[in-house]
Amino acid sequence: MERLLNLIPDGAWETAAKDGRWQGEVVADPTSAVVEIKLFAAQGGGRERFATFADVTSRSTRERELQCRHDELEFTYQRLAGTQQQLLQSEKMASIGQLAAGVAHEINNPVGYIQSNLATLQDYVSALFAMMADYADTVAGSGDTVTRAALDAKRERLDIDFITGDLPQLLEESREGIERVTKIVQDLKDFSRIGPDEPMRPSDLEKGLESTLNIVWNDLKYKVRVEKHYSALPLVECHASEINQVLMNLLINAGQSIQDRGTIALATGADDGEAWISISDSGCGMPREVVQRIFEPFYTTKPIGHGTGLGLALCYSIMAKHHGRIEVSSRLGTGSTFRVVLPVNQPDTQPVNHPLTEG
Template identity: 50%
Template sequence: MSTAIALHAPIEAASRAARSAPAADAARADAMEATLRALVDAVPTATLLFDADQQVRYANPAARVLARLCAPDKADRPLAVVGDWHPELLNSGALHLCSMHGSWSGEVILGVGRGQHKILLLHLSRVGADLFGMTVRDITQDSMRESELHARNAELEVAYAKLQGAQEQVMQSEKLASIGQLAAGVAHEINNPIGYVNSNLSTLQRYISQLFSAIQSYEAALAGGAGATEAESIRRKLDLDFLVGDVPQLLSESREGIDRVCKIVRDLKDFARKERSEDWIKADIHRGLDSTLNIIWNELKYKAQIVKTFGELPPVECLPSELNQVFMNVLMNAGQAIRDQGIITVTTSVAGERVRVDIGDDGEGIPPDVLPRVFDPFFTTKPVGSGTGLGLAISYGIVSKHHGTIEVSSTPGQGTLLRIELPIAQPR
């Protein structure tokens, strides 16, 4: 090969071996040498052989190419020592380490003029007493690709984190939106008991002052030595009989009102609890359904009867407040499907390793062309402003996260059935 510079060492080694061997062996060694040489010449990786003084004994054609890469402006310079490739190609530390350990690998970054850089992967190995082999691979492209990949990956990670944040926000705001839809009903439901408790307290205040004045009148009557007739007339004047009869009733009604407010607040808290996504617990599905029904009842009671048929359910491994959100979305839809008066059925049962929650209504039903799209994000048939179009999409996501299924079937004019199935235990 005309481009090869020299190949002394293996020849010497081979001829040393050949001296003590018969001529046939020598011929075989020569043939082997020629083969090896052809092999190394053909290797596309720059390969050099040099001695301890870095005098190059052999360099393959790929090494020539490398030399041009290292100094494109001086393509035809003589290449006698390793430093002729590039003064910084091989540092003495690397060579020292190679002498000690037999080999060394590492990357070098070389300035190759015009502001350009090359990143090279070097592999050194000691191949004889004072001989070293070196392969050099240009990994500039690889490493650029790699760093680009890293950059892309980092961008993707950032985007993913953003998406996750956005998803969480959307879920939370959907939850708030549905609570917002409930707010009027809940306000009404709280204002009613607060209204009569508040009014009853005013009445009680009046009663008490009447009682006080009755006591004063009695005292005065007693001090004046008055008899039963006078006491009776005071009693009648202040209508004490009525008052005595009404106070226990007033108190028990007021107590009932306060209990109702407490219950609404408790249900709301149960419902709106924001749990972390890792809070999987074994929970009673019926409790979630009940607390959701309690809240939504304020909204539904004016137009729907609810028929609950609860089966025996084992505790289900789930994220309870997320499931509550699913139940609420589905129940709200059921309520909205009913125009005037209707029935909503809530039925639970066990089906193998899964629990089943069927929520049905006898409302307007969903037209066949709309049915396949009900789980699509932002798909809504409600007027602008009264639905986010995310309710069922989010419900679908939540049920999928539970490795469950949610299916809808509907007959226009007759009603709709949503079937939610959830595994009792999450797959490990």
């Protein structure tokens, strides 16, 4: 009995005297048995005290096992939920890609008409201005002062000199605008060209990077200066649209990390059968504990409603599918660099999940 009484923790009787009872579990050395202790004390100044002891080792073991199973199921559920969300996100991006390709095709036809018509209109205007100049020279040399005075007055009233200077400029600006639209449409087509169900094909990563940069440029142009340090790249066997999606996520994240004004540096290179693209920003950077978790599904440092935490997880999944990896280096307050590395030729083996590589 004395050995059992020695198991009662310090302060337990005081708690029982105050509250009427105390209950807890302790481990009895050296047997490691789990003992449930219940203490009862009389209220109102009574001296009666009671204690019960029960061996609950098997129950405690079962509870621990159940808790372990619960934790495993919770972890599996979270992984399945993350996988489901990534699949939904992939399907959504595939649908957006198909929509973008269709819209680009529909836009291309009228844009082509406008571009052709503007070029023809520029030729017509040049011919008309040349003819008007000839008429003006003819009238000036005719000696008909009345007609010349009337034409000069009308020319001044209609501000013909301004029109002849401004109209070619308007046409040129319109032509440049159409060329810009044509470039954006082509970039949309390039961005969404290859679907995930199609075989991987040799692709121009630099062209994909430029197309993706053009698509997200509206989000960057007001606060970001872009530096480009490109090296010659071989064609890389991949799903171009999926790699473009990775680059788009990284470019948008780089822009969002810059608060006021900053720089994004783009670089490309190839060595040892691999091609790489690096995206460096002069933004806020990340501490090590954040870097270690950024590819986890649903993990985000953004305010609620400003991010799902799936963007980088999807990037990680795409890179694993391509037998590639994303290398990350970051310093808090200095900026971050994400390096996308892909094999030039896909191996025959099944893809594996590469661990996150920190620089």
